[in-house]
Amino acid sequence: MRSRLANILLAALAAISVVTTAEAQVPDPQETLETIIGAFQKGGPPVAYQTLSPLVFNLVASQTSGSGYYPQIAAAGPISSTEILDSKAFPLGPMYVIRVTHAGSAFASGGPVDWFIGFNQATGKIEYLTFQTVAAGSAPTIEKGATASQTIGGIDPVKKLPKPAPTDETPQEKALRLACANFPVMCK
């Protein structure tokens, strides 16, 4: 499994290297989350892990000894529904809080689970992924952040995600930046 994950990682890195000037499409967050949870429950299929950034991929491999399988997530049973509770755009990409209800027994405390999932909009990969059991009281928000002890690749989305291109770039500046990347001799 370890070598299989390594192969997937290489494929993921190769895919990232292709993404240069064009911005990748951020995938549907609910669909993507359902896919990756399913993979965590079964330890595959390998293609599902290609939705993870190299950093998260390595963390998953480390936390599961290369299997990609989380017994506690598998114990929750199949997903019966998902609901987006919160979302926010960050310079690196969008972040979502998604409540996932499973058909089987829930995690340790019972009930649904709230996932925090963040995407890199330049690559379309999952850059941030963690979950917590649903606590009584107010619903989780991105501002408050994840507080669960069980995390997968937890990266503080506000404090630690690197900032890519400035967001106040005008259409003209963006057009010139992309064109100059393709034809640098014309911008000297």
Next chain:
Amino acid sequence: MLGGLLTFLPVDLCRGQGASGGCWIPEQDTDDFISSHNSGLDILGGKITAKSGFDHLEVALNQTLSKLSAMFGVLPSFSFYDEASDPNAKAMKRDIIANQSDGTVLLGTTLLQDLMKLPAFADAAIVAVCAHEYGHILSYANNTIAQLRPKGATVYRAEQFADFMSGYYAGVRKTDVPDFPAVMFADSTKRYGGGEHGTGEQRAEAVVEGFKRGYIAKDKPVAAAQRALDFALSR
């Protein structure tokens, strides 16, 4: 912005293919083109029109066309035409408007509207189209069109020549005005690859090579035209 840039820039798109297979119209096809686009040469009443629909554009465009004429040493008539669903621009050897100059350049109003919707540097894209068409006119004027497209050949080399000259214009303008967005010529031209014009990459390469002759080598127009011919014939 439009006025300022159009004063400086030239662009070229020439995306669709007419019956002649290019965005320039061979002499033998000119009558057919006229009859299909302009009933009885009633220029203002037919499909060929003197108005673009963008009044603020026309003053700046006139200034740019004057620069193109001066640089390339040609004086074609220029007008707009309704090309309907085939966004395009055309160059023909015959002057169907004023009967006094080096042929005719027609800029399609549909193409113009498409370009005006670009989020940035619409003016550069429009001028690039015009420069490309003036490149075709130059090939008529200096009689290189026979070499570029001998009987039975495709229009590819003629298009490469026009793209090269469009890039040359951008290079000269950038020499005069350092922040001139010459790179948008290659960028916009690349988007309109396909068919006998060549791929987007081939078209952009021609623009870049022309730019080098104008901006780096500082070629005079006649020398640049010879470079353009050599480049196109090597393709």
